Amino acid sequence: MSEPVRLGVLGAANIARKVVIPSITRADGVELVAIASGSDKAAEFLSTTELTSRDGRPLRETVRACTYDELIGAADIDAVYIPLPNHLHAPWSMRAADAGKHVLCEKPAARTRSEAAAAIDHCVARDVVWMEAFMYRFHPQWQVVLEGLEAGRIGALRHVRSLFTFTVSNPENVRRRPEAGGGSLYDVGYYCVNAARWTIGAEPAAVAATMTLGPEGVDEEFAAVLDFGQGRSASIVSSFTQPYRHEVEVLGTAGRIRVPTAFVNGSEPLIVDFEDASGATEAVSVPGDDEYRLEVEDFARCIREGRQPTVVSHADTLANMAAIDALYEAARTGLRVEL
Numbered sequence: 001m002s003e004p005v006r007l008g009v010l011g012a013a014n015i016a017r018k019v020v021i022p023s024i025t026r027a028d029g030v031e032l033v034a035i036a037s038g039s040d041k042a043a044e045f046l047s048t049t050e051l052t053s054r055d056g057r058p059l060r061e062t063v064r065a066c067t068y069d070e071l072i073g074a075a076d077i078d079a080v081y082i083p084l085p086n087h088l089h090a091p092w093s094m095r096a097a098d099a100g101k102h103v104l105c106e107k108p109a110a111r112t113r114s115e116a117a118a119a120i121d122h123c124v125a126r127d128v129v130w131m132e133a134f135m136y137r138f139h140p141q142w143q144v145v146l147e148g149l150e151a152g153r154i155g156a157l158r159h160v161r162s163l164f165t166f167t168v169s170n171p172e173n174v175r176r177r178p179e180a181g182g183g184s185l186y187d188v189g190y191y192c193v194n195a196a197r198w199t200i201g202a203e204p205a206a207v208a209a210t211m212t213l214g215p216e217g218v219d220e221e222f223a224a225v226l227d228f229g230q231g232r233s234a235s236i237v238s239s240f241t242q243p244y245r246h247e248v249e250v251l252g253t254a255g256r257i258r259v260p261t262a263f264v265n266g267s268e269p270l271i272v273d274f275e276d277a278s279g280a281t282e283a284v285s286v287p288g289d290d291e292y293r294l295e296v297e298d299f300a301r302c303i304r305e306g307r308q309p310t311v312v313s314h315a316d317t318l319a320n321m322a323a324i325d326a327l328y329e330a331a332r333t334g335l336r337v338e339l
Contacts (some may be wrong), residue, residue: 004031005102005300008077010068010092013043015106016083017049023292024081025059025117029300034064034070071098079295079303081133082106085174086181090119090233093130102129104299106188113321120314127272129302132317133310134194136263138294141286144272145244148257150201153274155254161248164188164263168220175240176216176339181284183218185211185327188246189238191263193323194316195248196234198225206338207227209331211303214240219258224327244255259271 007030009016016035023136024032032053042065051059070096071077079102082092090247091111093103103123109132110116123130136142149157166188168175175182197203209224220240226231258273267288274282302309323339330337 001124002029002304004029005303006031006076006078007296008032008034008036008071008074008080008101009081010071010080010205011084012039012045013083016081017166020083020292020296021045021052023290025053025295026290027293027296027300029304030296032063032072033077034071035248036065036066036068038068042066056196056304060254068072072096072101073283078102079129079299085177086111086186087179088116088227089181094122095121095193097126097128097130099218100128102303103298104131104133104296106133106182108132108186108324109317111186113239113318113325115322116317116321120317124308124314129299130303130310130314131299133295134191134312135291135295136165136191136195136265137198137311138298139265139270139291140289141259141270141272143263144284144286145199145257148272148274149250150287152254153276154250154252155277157200157230157250158160158231158233158279160199160248161251162192162195162234162247163237164191164246165237165239166244167242168240171216176214176218176220178217182216183220183222184238184240184325185219185222185241187238188263189222189224189236189319189327191246192236192238192248193226193327194320195262196236197316197320197323199234199248200228200252202228202232204234204323204339206336207323207326207330208336209327210334215309219331221328224322224330226327234281242264295324 046060053062081104083106162219204226206227211219212221214220222238246263248259250257255276270286272284
């Protein structure tokens with residue numbers, strides 16, 4: 001077996017400590033080496049966690065806490081996972097590439113398409129793998145959805161309805177800081193746009209949108225319609241004031257598919273609902289899996305095979321960011337924006 005990819009986590013954000021790091025410890029072909037933070041969060045996490053490495057040793061004995069610069073410069077680290085605030089994704093992707101480190105970057109890739117393109121080009125020019133962390137795409141329930149669409153189970157696809165909402169009320173939360181790239185569209189609406197593009201298999205031709213700004217100046221409510229042409233459209237909703245929900249519904253000329261828990265999932269079995277033109281329904285049970293572990297393992301395979309990602313390609317990342325740019329312009333101006 002080839003040597004494991006030695007991974008460092010560049011930031012001790014909640015998503016890293018509570019979700020991604022546990023999945024990294026379960027991933028085949030990956031070894032967690034260090035966690036960096038600008039405070040004592042990484043050290044505190046390692047001192048209290050009950051997590052163990054794949055060989056059963058306590059994480060506090062196998063993983064070190066360090067600074068960002070120490071992690072980037074470490075000779076025993078091959079790649080980094082970046083869960084930093086959104087405005088730091090592109091700069092630290094490029095810094096990691098300059099140090100020869102492969103990059104798994106949390107979404108969104110950047111704040112604009114041009115910023116994302118510059119970071120990706122920088123990484124490719126330095127011959128490192130760069131991948132946007134869209135974990136939901138690795139969950140097996142989405143293979144069921146795509147196979148159903150390919151088989152024509154709902155006829156011709158006409159509309160995708162997607163929403164992702166949860167309550168973020170603390171004004172100190174980074175998601176509510178405009179200077180850090182906060183906002184519900186960047187944070188959770190980004191998934192909705194991606195799912196619409198992925199299931200339709202095309203790019204929007206035009207968008208219209210509306211948003212409500214919170215007191216800090218970020219969009220706490222965002223709603224939009226995306227026109228994909230040929231009778232195909234999508235509607236999305238993201239919010240920081242509504243209860244926790246994340247679902248996708250795909251409507252066709254002969255039925256529909258509903259994904260009740262679309263994006264963030266544990267390892268429990270899930271249900272994908274199919275309905276035909278007569279109203280008859282079928283609930284397809286999908287075995288659970290760890291979508292974050294699957295994402296990390298795919299990233300590691302890309303590194304070992306010396307190739308850029310395909311499940312979440314660079315072209316896909318840039319197309320998603322282009323749609324986000326257009327959506328924000330539409331919401332700011334109140335005009336339909338063509339892409």
